[in-house]
Amino acid sequence: MNKKAVILLSGGLDSTTCLAIAKEQEYDLYALTVNYGQRHAFELEAAKKVAQTIDVKKHSIVNIDLAQFGGSALTDDIDVPKDRDESDMTDIPVTYVPARNTVFLSMALAWAETLGTTDIFIGVNALDYSGYPDCRPEFIESFERTANLATKAGVGGKQFKIHTPLIHLTKAEIIRKGIELGVDYGMTTSCYDPQENGDPCGRCDACTLRLKGFKEDGLEDPLNYLG
Amino acid sequence: MNKKAVILLSGGLDSTTCLAIAKEQEYDLYALTVNYGQRHAFELEAAKKVAQTIDVKKHSIVNIDLAQFGGSALTDDIDVPKDRDESDMTDIPVTYVPARNTVFLSMALAWAETLGTTDIFIGVNALDYSGYPDCRPEFIESFERTANLATKAGVGGKQFKIHTPLIHLTKAEIIRKGIELGVDYGMTTSCYDPQENGDPCGRCDACTLRLKGFKEDGLEDPLNYLG
Numbered sequence: 001m002n003k004k005a006v007i008l009l010s011g012g013l014d015s016t017t018c019l020a021i022a023k024e025q026e027y028d029l030y031a032l033t034v035n036y037g038q039r040h041a042f043e044l045e046a047a048k049k050v051a052q053t054i055d056v057k058k059h060s061i062v063n064i065d066l067a068q069f070g071g072s073a074l075t076d077d078i079d080v081p082k083d084r085d086e087s088d089m090t091d092i093p094v095t096y097v098p099a100r101n102t103v104f105l106s107m108a109l110a111w112a113e114t115l116g117t118t119d120i121f122i123g124v125n126a127l128d129y130s131g132y133p134d135c136r137p138e139f140i141e142s143f144e145r146t147a148n149l150a151t152k153a154g155v156g157g158k159q160f161k162i163h164t165p166l167i168h169l170t171k172a173e174i175i176r177k178g179i180e181l182g183v184d185y186g187m188t189t190s191c192y193d194p195q196e197n198g199d200p201c202g203r204c205d206a207c208t209l210r211l212k213g214f215k216e217d218g219l220e221d222p223l224n225y226l227g
Numbered sequence: 228m229n230k231k232a233v234i235l236l237s238g239g240l241d242s243t244t245c246l247a248i249a250k251e252q253e254y255d256l257y258a259l260t261v262n263y264g265q266r267h268a269f270e271l272e273a274a275k276k277v278a279q280t281i282d283v284k285k286h287s288i289v290n291i292d293l294a295q296f297g298g299s300a301l302t303d304d305i306d307v308p309k310d311r312d313e314s315d316m317t318d319i320p321v322t323y324v325p326a327r328n329t330v331f332l333s334m335a336l337a338w339a340e341t342l343g344t345t346d347i348f349i350g351v352n353a354l355d356y357s358g359y360p361d362c363r364p365e366f367i368e369s370f371e372r373t374a375n376l377a378t379k380a381g382v383g384g385k386q387f388k389i390h391t392p393l394i395h396l397t398k399a400e401i402i403r404k405g406i407e408l409g410v411d412y413g414m415t416t417s418c419y420d421p422q423e424n425g426d427p428c429g430r431c432d433a434c435t436l437r438l439k440g441f442k443e444d445g446l447e448d449p450l451n452y453l454g
Binding site: 060062063064065066068069070071092096097098099100101102103105106107109110111113114115133134136138139142143145146147149150151152154155 | 287289290291292293295296297298319323324325326327328329330332333334336337338340341342360361363365366369370372373374376377378379381382
């Protein structure tokens, strides 16, 4: 019997690659998608497609209304920035969602403990979007410590492990790894401000970084960009 | 202008006292109730009544379906234990909900950051229910550290403070403090397995500890117990 792992899956490029890596490591996959009231709810459809294709044991979609708290361009009526150079992406951007990864990881922790496993995967990345504090290794390590103190499993001597296989990779390296593993990036979505039909804008930070990654690999992004 | 605080409010005796203490400390009160699919959803009605009476600035009720993960007598089809002596309550009980306080505190953190405050109150108690790992000071301290690493506010140099004014008090001391502050415990509910109309069973661990607390204070619990 394989070990179980809970994988946070947004339906984006990073989390999809992370899921494929957990599969390569022969875990039984329990994908967790959090619907937190994001403007780009098209992600949810992508997550469902990815979970089906990569053949997870179970896909849970949990609704949490972070939007009612406001404070982010992803949940609020704040404009998503467009056409920024990567060099402008060093500050914490308005697309930061307060405490998002803490909320996501706690939900993953709750599910993992119920499943009787201690393995959790999250596709955070410390290179791109260096502005997000909850994508840094020091945050992940601290959450791991907290998880071990928080849970019946942890005080019983088990050690939770938050796997972050992408944390030190560039976008181009992530894409290369995914392609190796047979990921079809046509299923994924990264755009913060997509069209009604899900087509990406090509101009928000997420699109800019994604397009640059494919370009560096000498590949073409299978998505259908506007314009 | 007063400082703002987010207070986790279940509608139980502890969190209601905690809210009254935050009010005494002259915070503007932002009460957060998480509806996590608990069997004792009557709590939500109690939380609303308490929030109105103690006059909070805002009361947010967030739905999170922890019940879909299962694994606890509070969310699952597992019997709530009855008629246990306090001496039997040392192990982690079946009413433990995996990672519950981690989930609750992350939601409180998300709201606090959006409100621009760093003060969060939670009515955990390390004496009663010593079996719950996420009620211990070492868990709270670790969560605080994680919160400071997780957030824009934290990396910006602000320090989140998780206030736990009840952590070292006995149930009798908590009740005495609440009575001093004018809390009407008739509004609160503690029972894990109440009747349809909300009346407490008087026999689960929560009822047992609550009744003992009132008795030690020489007071009568205003609730209408079965039997």
